[in-house]
Amino acid sequence: MKKTVGIVGARGHTGAELIGLLAGHPGFELAAVSSRELDGQRVGDQVPAYAGELRYSNLAPDALAALRLDAWVLAMPNGKSGAFVEALAAAGADPVIVDLSADHRFDAAWHYGLPELTRDGYGGQRRIANPGCYASAMQLALAPMLDLLDGPAQCFGVSGYSGAGTTPSDRNDVGKLRDNLMPYALVDHVHEREVTRHLGHAVEFMPHVAPHFRGITLTANMHLHAPVRAEAVEAAYRARYEDEPLVRVTPDAPWVSAIAGRHDVEIGGFTVSADGHRLVVVATLDNLLKGAATQALQNLNLAFGYPEIQGIPVAPELTI
Structure with missing residues (x-):
C-alpha cells in the first residue's frame, strides 16, 4: 500500500x-x-x-x-x-x-x-x-577536507533568483537583476550558521543573486594546515563520494548552466596554491532540486x- x-x-x-x-x-x-x-x-x-x-x-x-x-x-x-x-x-x-x-x-x-x-x-x-540549498553545496564541497582546514573556510555563493521564492522582492525582480549581481546578507547568513553548526567548523559565507532562474555556484576557499597536491585532492573527493549517485566529481570547475534541472551535485575545479596550503573547490547544484x-x-x-x-x-x- x-x-x-x-x-x-x-x-x-x-x-x-x-x-x-x-x-x-x-x-x-x-x-x-x-x-x-x-x-x-x-x-x-x-x-x-x-x-x-x-x-x-x-x-x-x-x-x-x-x-x-x-x-x-x-x-x-x-x-x-x-x-x-x-x-x-x-x-x-x-x-x-x-x-x-x-x-x-x-x-x-x-x-x-x-x-x-x-x-x-x-x-x-x-x-x-x-x-538549505547553499548549505548543502557548502557542506558537500568542504566535508572531504574537513580534517585539514586551518581557520574558517570562505564560501562565495551565487544563486538563481528562484532561491528568493515567489513573494516579490528585489532579489527576484528580473528587471533589477538584469546585467547585475546582487549581494545580500554578507555576514551571519542563516546558511553560514547552519554549516558552521553541522560541520563543526567555522564558515564565512557571502551570498549573491544572479539573473538566471535556477542553480547555485558555490566557490569554497580553504586554507590548510598541511600541503596538498591537486591530483591527490581530486582523488580524495572521488573516494569520498564514489558510492553517492547524486554527487559527481569532475576535474574542471562545473558550470551552473549544466546543473539546472538535474538532481545531482557537481564538485570540481580543484585548484591549489604554489605552497599547497590553499585549496579552491567549486560546487554546483539546482537549488530547487538537490x-x-x-x-x-x-x-x-x-x-x-x-x-x-x-x-x-x-x-x-x-x-x-
Missing part, C-alpha cells in the same frame, strides 16, 4: 518540483496539497507532471491531523512551520514531517537530513529538517524504507 503524503506551502517553486517527483514515485500517493493562493484549483493545471484529480486546499494547522496522512512536507518560508508541527503534536498525530525551512535545522530533536553526510545518524526519527525537493524525497525514502534515490531520475553517467 502506498504511503500518503501532503504538502503545505505548495504554490512555491519547490512545492511544484516536489509534486512532480511524488507523482512519479511508486511508493507514495500525493493526498493533500495546501496553498492559500491556489485554493480550489486543480493541481494538474499548475504542475503538468501530476495527472490526478487532486485540488489545492487551504489547510489550517488544526486540519492536518484529521487527514491521518503518513507524512507531511512543510514547504513554507522561515518562521511558518511551527504552528503546523505544534498542531499535529497537540492532536496526538505522529506523521513523518520533513520541514524545508530553516526553523528546525538547529534543533537537536530533529534529524538533519543531508543524506550523503548524515544518513548514518538516521535512526527512524519522525521529524526531519531538510538542509537543494530542496530532491533532498526532501531522499529523506522521505529513508524514513519509509524505500531505496534512497527511488523516484529520483539519475543521469546515466551518474549511475553507480
Whole structure:
C-alpha cells in the first residue's frame, strides 16, 4: 500500500518540483496539497507532471491531523512551520514531517537530513529538517577536507533568483537583476550558521543573486594546515563520494548552466596554491532540486524504507 503524503506551502517553486517527483514515485500517493493562493484549483493545471484529480486546499494547522496522512512536507518560508508541527503534536498525530525551512535545522530533536553526510545518524526519527540549498553545496564541497582546514573556510555563493521564492522582492525582480549581481546578507547568513553548526567548523559565507532562474555556484576557499597536491585532492573527493549517485566529481570547475534541472551535485575545479596550503573547490547544484525537493524525497525514502534515490531520475553517467 502506498504511503500518503501532503504538502503545505505548495504554490512555491519547490512545492511544484516536489509534486512532480511524488507523482512519479511508486511508493507514495500525493493526498493533500495546501496553498492559500491556489485554493480550489486543480493541481494538474499548475504542475503538468501530476495527472490526478487532486485540488489545492487551504489547510489550517488544526486540519492536518484529521487527514491521518503518513507524512507531511512543510514547504513554507522561515518562521511558518511551527504552528503546523505544534498542531499535529497537540492532536496526538505522529506523521513523518520533513520541514524545508530553516526553523528546525538547529534543533537537536530533529534529524538533519543531508543524506550523503548524515544518513548514518538516521535512526527512524519522525521529524526531519531538510538542509538549505547553499548549505548543502557548502557542506558537500568542504566535508572531504574537513580534517585539514586551518581557520574558517570562505564560501562565495551565487544563486538563481528562484532561491528568493515567489513573494516579490528585489532579489527576484528580473528587471533589477538584469546585467547585475546582487549581494545580500554578507555576514551571519542563516546558511553560514547552519554549516558552521553541522560541520563543526567555522564558515564565512557571502551570498549573491544572479539573473538566471535556477542553480547555485558555490566557490569554497580553504586554507590548510598541511600541503596538498591537486591530483591527490581530486582523488580524495572521488573516494569520498564514489558510492553517492547524486554527487559527481569532475576535474574542471562545473558550470551552473549544466546543473539546472538535474538532481545531482557537481564538485570540481580543484585548484591549489604554489605552497599547497590553499585549496579552491567549486560546487554546483539546482537549488530547487538537490537543494530542496530532491533532498526532501531522499529523506522521505529513508524514513519509509524505500531505496534512497527511488523516484529520483539519475543521469546515466551518474549511475553507480
